[in-house]
Amino acid sequence: MMETGFRSQCPIASALDLFGDRWSLVVLRTIFAGARRFGELAGASERISSNILADRLERLETFGLIEKRPYQQAPPRHEYRLTRRGADxxxxxxxxxxxxxxxxxxxxxxPPWFAEGRPEDFYPDGPASDPSRTGSGPSGSSI
Amino acid sequence: MMETGFRSQCPIASALDLFGDRWSLVVLRTIFAGARRFGELAGASERISSNILADRLERLETFGLIEKRPYQQAPPRHEYRLTRRGADxxxxxxxxxxxxxxxxxxxxxxPPWFAEGRPEDFYPDGPASDPSRTGSGPSGSSI
DNA sequence: ATAGTGACTTGCATATTGCAAGTCACTGGC
DNA sequence: GCCAGTGACTTGCAATATGCAAGTCACTAT
Known part of the structure; x- marks a missing residue:
């Protein structure tokens, strides 16, 4: 392991050092599909365990791929959204x-929104973060 | 887990069920870059452990992403090559x-051979399986 | 005979994953 | 007030994956 925490300077290996585990990309897929809250993410078809989901959300946030936003104050609750870096x-x-x-x-x-989508469609300040684009969401028949 | 061994019928999750671990795609990258033999694969910049490499090679072969070919008889020694499925x-x-x-x-x-390459360039019976295309190999400055 | 080489295998400690239950802070209903 | 429900995690523990280092085996060369 290099002093930076990456296995090498190869961009592929380095990217995989960030999210090359069993669950991170699956969680990101679910977020792309429109899920925002813990329960929605846990409800995706793959049935991720809550401890793994919590861990991955924290990691993805740490690596700048998603951001956490409060959706209520009492008790404090958060939604997760893609960052530009994550949308890319x-x-x-x-x-x-x-x-x-x-x-x-x-x-x-x-689904077409996925197959034909561009990263910019999913940017947090972009026009296509609109959840109506996500159709049936992660538990749908497609993704 | 579904009865087929996949977490769901999502193509992303299913693909990751096959090779969504820390090392499989790194090993495949090294093979794309031209490495064929065990020692060459082990010699890539990421320094994979031999037990993990042996395990991944066997898995990738089982999943039809690579194939094993003998390069000598005594002792029996093999090279690993991409299949079409792997090249894709x-x-x-x-x-x-x-x-x-x-x-x-x-x-x-x-490197250009990678950035601009097409899967067919790496098919086992294609014209571009020629190792001279791989330039400096996995330990080079690029990939 | 010994040493070297390449391709794994083995032993063991550490890290990750998965299952299941638990905890906490709320809200709502009685 | 109490109890039940809900959502978002956390915890405990067993099973699996990873990483380090050494070992084993079948050869070849000296």
């Missing part, structure tokens, strides 16, 4: 999705 | 690399 991971998820659809039988098809 | 992961690696270069300071730049 859309092409990775799209490439993964295309590979999955092509090579693993009986996967869900990709 | 190039866009994923390219997207990861682009994100890494953009968002993590001081990463290696992408």
């Amino acid at each position: 991971l859309l092409p990775v998820l799209q490439a993964l999705a295309r590979w999955g659809v092509e090579h693993i039988p009986e996967r869900w098809s990709l | 992961l190039l866009p994923v690696l390219q997207a990861l690399a682009r994100w890494g270069v953009e968002h993590i300071p001081e990463r290696w730049s992408l």
